[in-house]
Amino acid sequence: MNDSTSTTAVCESGRSHSMTRGAHGPVGTSFKHEHLAAIHVDGLKDGFFEVHAENYMGAGGPPHRALAAIREDYRLSIHGVCMSIGGPGALDAAHLARFRELVTRYEPMLVSEHLAWSSHGGKFFNDLLPLPYTKETLENVCEHINQVQEAIKRPILLENPSTYVAFASSTISENEFIRAVVQRTGCGLLLDINNVFVSATNHGFSAEAYLDEFPLEHVGEIHLAGHSEQRDDEDEPLLIDSHDCAISDSVWSLYRDLVARIGPRPTMVEWDSNLPAWPALRTQALSARQIMAEQEMPLAGEASRAG
C-alpha cells in the first residue's frame, strides 16, 4: 500500500471540505438519480447527499456522471452497505479496494459503514445481518474497521444496526460493544435513530434508555428514516427498517430530544424504495434543519415568532 499518494489526495484537489459550522449541522438526503433534475431546479442549499457506495462501483457510465454532477454542487456522504464488517470471514480485498477508489475519487465529507454482515461462505445476501456481541466478535469487528480505515486513510462512521433477533451467546450489550469499538479503532459513529426505535420496539427496551448509554460524543452523523410495521408471533408490532416512507413522529421526537442534548450534527434522511417526488424528501430534510435551528437559537426563534 502506498501511503504517500493516498494521504495527499485531498490536498491536491484543492476542494474545500470545511463543514458548515455555526448555525446548524448540514442536512442531507439519499441521492436518487430520479431526483437529479428536480434537485437542479430546487435543491438543498448548504446540504449534502448520501449514496450507497456499491451503486457506484461500476467502471463508468451514467451512474458516475450523475454522482459527479451532484458532487459539483454538494458535499457527499459515501455510505457502504456491503463491507460485511460484522462477518467472521476476512474482508473482501477487491471490495475494499473499490471502496478506497470511490472515496479517493469523490472526496466525501462523510464515510460510513454498518455494524452488520452481508456476505458469508462466498455468498452475498444483500441484507444487513446481525451478529452476537462477544469478546471474539468485538476483536474481529475492530480488526475489520482498522483495515478499512487503513485503506481509506481516514476514520469511518459506524452505524448502529436495526435488528429483529438477538443471540443467546451475546455477552456484551450493543452499547458496550459499540463503545469499545470506538475506543479501540478511533472510528466515529453514525447514529441511526430509526434503527434505535425499530430495535427498541422489536426487543422491548426503551429507546431513550439506549440513547442515554450510547457514546453520543462520538456521533458524526445522524440518520433518520421511515419504518413499516408487521406483527410478530405474538401478534404484537414488529418494526421493519424499510426506508420506504416518511419519518415517524416517535423518531422525530427522539431526534428533537437528542439534538437538544448534543447539539446539531450532520443529519440525513434515508429513503430507498417507494420513492416520493423530490419536494417531499426535501421537506423531510428541511424539518430536520428546522429542529436543529430551533435547538441552536431558542431565543431567536422566540423573537421571530413574536414579531
Place this chain on the structure above:
Amino acid sequence: MRAENVSCGYATAFAPGLTDPSITVPEDVVAAPGKRVVKRYNVYRNNVTVSLIDALAAVYPAIQRITGVDFFRAMARFHVRATPPTSPLLFEYGRDFPAFIETYEYAREMPWLADTARIERAWLDAYHAADLPVLTAEALAEIDPVSLAETRFRPHPTARVVRSPYPAVAIFAMNRTDGPVTPLRSSEAQDALVTRTEHEVLVSRLPDGGATFLSHLLEGASLGEAVAVALQEAPSFDIQANLAGMLSAGAFTGVHVQRGD
C-alpha cells in the same frame, strides 16, 4: 491475507436458512423473553429473497413485462435460492439467469425469452462499462488503404454482440419501455449490437453477417479476416454498411495495424 481468528459459527448457522425455507431457526438466535423467534428470523429470510428478486427484476425489466410480475417473481425466486450472488455488486448479478430461463419448465413456450434476457444483461454491462472515446470515421480514414486488411480494432468496453435465432431485438425493444405491445408476426433470427453513446445504451439490430463480422473484430481478428468469415456466412454481407454501422454505434475505441502471422 491474514487468517481470521474468530469462529465462523454464528454466520455459518445463520446463513443457510436465508435461502432455504426448510431450515429452522438456528438455536443461538433468540427473541426477547416470552417472545417466539420464527417471524423475526423470517424478516431476514424475506429481506434476502425479496431484495434479490427485486435485483433480478431491475436487471431484467423486459422479461418481467413479458411474463407478468407473478410469473417473473416465481421464476426469479427459484434462481435466487439456487444461485445467490457471489459479489456485493448487484449490477453484476444474474449472469446465469438467461441460462436458467432456458431450463425453466414453465418458460418452455417462450424459447426467445432467454435471448431477450441476454440482451438485457448486455444492456446493463454497457450501462456500467468504462467511459472511453469511440473510434471515429476520421481516425479510420487515416489508415493507409494498403494496410486496411491488416487493421485491428480495440473494442469499446461497452460493446457486446448477442446472437439469437429468434426476433429477440424486436421483443426487447417492444418490452423495454412502457409503450404498447403489438403482435409480432416475424420469427426471423435477429442479432444485436449493444453499445453506449455518451448518455444512453443503444441496442442495434445487426444486418446479415454483421454479428460474425463484429464478433471476430471484438476478439482481435483483422478486418480482412473478419470480412472473409462474414462473407462466408452471408454472401450479401455489405462491408461499407457494416463499417458505418459499427462506427456510429461506437463499438470500438481505437485502431491499429498489426500483421498477423
